[in-house]
Amino acid sequence: MPLLDVRNLSTSFHLRSGIVRAAQNISLTLEKGETLGIVGESGSGKSVTCYSILQLIPQPPGRIESGEVLFEGRDLLKLSESEMRSIRGKRISMIFQDPMTSLNPYLRISTQLIEAIRVHDNMDEDAALKKAITALEEVGIPDAASRVRSYPHEFSGGMRQRVMIAMALVNDPDLLIADEPTTALDVTVQAQVLDIIKERQRRLGTAVILVTHDLGVVAGTCDKVQVMYAGQVVESGTTDQVFYNPQHAYTRSLQKAIPSLQAKNEALYTIAGTPPDLSKPVLGCAFYPRCPFPKVKDQDGPAPELTELSGGHCVRDCGYCDRTKPIETVLAQDVVAEETP
């Protein structure tokens, strides 16, 4: 039995302007000790998926429409609020994007860590403080025993993110959901933060869901990857499968868009167009309007199924695009076609 098994999870937001289908039919599985990367651009439903797992979606306007979130076989969506509370922060923890605002500015770091420990464990203050100091040492806060008495505003952004990680990990959760944990940090701190998470995982076998839009981070950290676009999973598989043998036109365009260090005087590749408006039903392949491949057939049917190609490597596309043809040549053809009427 996998640690986490999400099946056909759909979450939408019922706004006055209409229903926004932020995440549709998301399925994912995660074993103990595994790392799953979820990549996609802003608004592709990465965060909504994570928030739905922990039921942190503000309801209303959010609503989890259907699906199951099986954690060790138990469906989290069927648990009561108080049962859910005993899982949050204890079995499943979350790290947020912005370390600057994720800590309560009026409370000492020690107070906040002790609270996080004592909410879940019946432990006296002194023991909790010791545990808090150990947790800070584990995330590489120097001189933790004295720094623990500080207030958040006395720490730098990178240090605050480490405190957040310490707080998320202090109860030894089985699953850590990191929602863009490195986006707000500079590159050297990014690497340190990722190392802390990896080290923890190696030592305690914590499973990790890493949400990011940085493909480099995914390649270096994750065992499995899901690529999301317009609220759907468009491609999933092991990191090797998705990175060395990408199949979906979106994944391939994304890779093409990574700036290379060698190229000089070359315009950066961007994917033309904008993601679809999720308040309207998305017909056919969600990426079709922006697909660099020649438009073969109008897409008006339901979304294509996520089909398995080989050994767990799944793709959801219309099937008309040539998966073997390099994106570069497709683009070159486009340019030629435009120039010669």
Next chain:
Amino acid sequence: MSRTADIVSATEERLSAPLAVEEFEKGSSLWDDAWHRLKRNRLAMISLFLFIAIVLFCVVGPLLSPYDGEQQDLLKGAQGPSGEHWFGTDTLGRDLMVRTMEGGRISLLVGMVATFVALMIGVVYGATAGYLGGKVDAVMMRIVDTLYALPFTIFVILLMVAFGRSLWLIFVAIGAVEWLSMARIVRAGVIGLKKQEFVEAAVSLGYSHTRIILRHLIPNVLGPVIVIATLTVPAVMLLEAFLSFLGLGVQPPNASWGVLINEGQQNMEIFPWLLMFPAFFFALTLFSLNFLGDGLRDALDPKSAKD
């Protein structure tokens, strides 16, 4: 060249200065920062000491005085200030200084207790409405709007008629009016805060709603709440004086500054000191609290300060 040398030597000096380890380990909270800013505001500090002095004068004063506020001496009625009676005596021969101190006790008590009641109700009510949001919030705030629309004087007269006159009723009446603005301010603050990630993080750590409201939201709105509370105390004291002036408030022989001012103005032309002394202390208290409130606002929310 010399400028560079200056900078270098200044930097070296700063680096070689022993680190204030004690202070660093303790950590300085946002409250400490606000206190430092308040200390630099001279007007607010003078007001603070003045207010403390007035409170001490009213609370400790009667214990040291040889007179009793209710002890009448008709032979010495309505005498001007003298070495024997520093503030003079009233028409019934009671020592005005003790009367002023005892009146101050009642006025300050009403001001603080009613503000405290308003604070408790307002903060919990406003935080709950703001945190829960949606329909609950809408209903709770419409109740506040409705109560706001009640004419205060009529409300108090109704209470007096229905339940008789007592000091506690004044607390209830004033508290019932003053918590409304407190609730609105706290609600606005909480709505702004609950979108912040630390609240989301608190939910993700498995904290209950009650814990989040009490431990994480309310402490963060305490700044404006303290300012409003400081400004509410004088407002409440004014209300009490107003009620007492109309004869709806504190009943003789108990005195409050409102009652004393009322008695004083009846004989204003013949015995002006009967009005002057209580009015002076009352005005001084209101001034100091208002200046202190302004200072606190600047200290707790430096962004809103004018300069």
